[in-house]
Amino acid sequence: MPGLIASLSAVEVDYARGRVLGPVDLALAPGEIVALVGPSGCGKSTALRLLAGLEAPTRGTVTRAAGKGETSVVFQAPTLAPWMSAAANVALPLELAGTPRTEGRDRAIEALAKVGLKGVENARPAQLSGGMAMRASLARALVTRPRLLLLDEPFAALDEITRRALADDVLALAAELAPAVVFVTHNVEEAVYMARRVVVMSASPGRIVGEVAVEGPVVRPPGFRTTAAFRETAEQVSRLLAGNLGAVA
Numbered sequence: 256m257p258g259l260i261a262s263l264s265a266v267e268v269d270y271a272r273g274r275v276l277g278p279v280d281l282a283l284a285p286g287e288i289v290a291l292v293g294p295s296g297c298g299k300s301t302a303l304r305l306l307a308g309l310e311a312p313t314r315g316t317v318t319r320a321a322g323k324g325e326t327s328v329v330f331q332a333p334t335l336a337p338w339m340s341a342a343a344n345v346a347l348p349l350e351l352a353g354t355p356r357t358e359g360r361d362r363a364i365e366a367l368a369k370v371g372l373k374g375v376e377n378a379r380p381a382q383l384s385g386g387m388a389m390r391a392s393l394a395r396a397l398v399t400r401p402r403l404l405l406l407d408e409p410f411a412a413l414d415e416i417t418r419r420a421l422a423d424d425v426l427a428l429a430a431e432l433a434p435a436v437v438f439v440t441h442n443v444e445e446a447v448y449m450a451r452r453v454v455v456m457s458a459s460p461g462r463i464v465g466e467v468a469v470e471g472p473v474v475r476p477p478g479f480r481t482t483a484a485f486r487e488t489a490e491q492v493s494r495l496l497a498g499n500l501g502a503v504a
């Protein structure tokens with residue numbers, strides 16, 4: 256379909272023990288932020304891997320307007336190379352794409368500053384806290400200025416305060432750089448906070464059971480979580496989830 260960053264059409268994924276996903280249809284417009292919520296094991300990460308082009312579906316069609324170099328994925332674990340400095344880690348995708356080394360380092364330092372990591376350019380990953388390592392991973396994902404940013408439970412291992420701070424930082428960066436974002440989470444409130452559109456999946460094999468639109472600006476104003484509209488939207492998502500949990504594996 257023209258104008259879309261990526262889409263899944265009648266997509267199904269089977270593994271050896273049977274169907275794990277689908278059929279699923281999902282279309283992503285440029286710059287939109289979509290959250291994917293669903294019970295554990297329903298195929299959220301599988302859907303993300305399809306959108307990233309890391310895996311092919313068993314049946315159905317995946318289209319991707321964003322090429323490999325225009326797609327970034329951030330996983331729950333920061334996946335930084337332990338022997339490299341923060342700046343070298345962030346510069347890695349640029350280096351692999353053939354960007355001259357000094358330009359790569361400058362852009363990495365700029366990306367680190369954008370995620371609040373000014374001054375830690377030369378630190379090794381082991382010297383960073385969990386939140387800082389996740390920020391460095393985000394900087395590495397954004398340094399290539401992707402058109403499609405795929406986030407697989409990026410805050411799951413972090414404490415609540417760090418999660419909330421990072422959520423605001425990701426939204427600020429999304430507002431500035433305008434990639435299409437797919438954000439996978441188990442957490443209903445986090446989904447409603449992050450996304451303009453929450454896509455709810457059933458238990459395995461995951462299908463889309465409903466979508467809920469979220470009002471408000473991309474960068475959420477203070478107190479957004481306590482508004483009646485936010486509570487109602489979260490309730491709607493929770494009801495969709497609760498009605499479609501099926502047999503828990």
Ligand SMILES: Nc1ncnc2c1ncn2[C@@H]1O[C@H](COP(=O)(O)OP(=O)(O)OP(=O)(O)O)[C@@H](O)[C@H]1O
Pocket residue numbers: 270271275293294295296297298299300301302441459
């Ligand atoms: N490479 C694989 N081979 C076989 N089975 C797999 C493979 N990858 C995932 N699965 C299975 O497919 C199902 C969907 O996995 P997936 O990781 O996509 O779910 P998820 O919704 O992201 O789960 P969680 O929320 O727990 O991270 C699970 O039952 C999982 O065990």
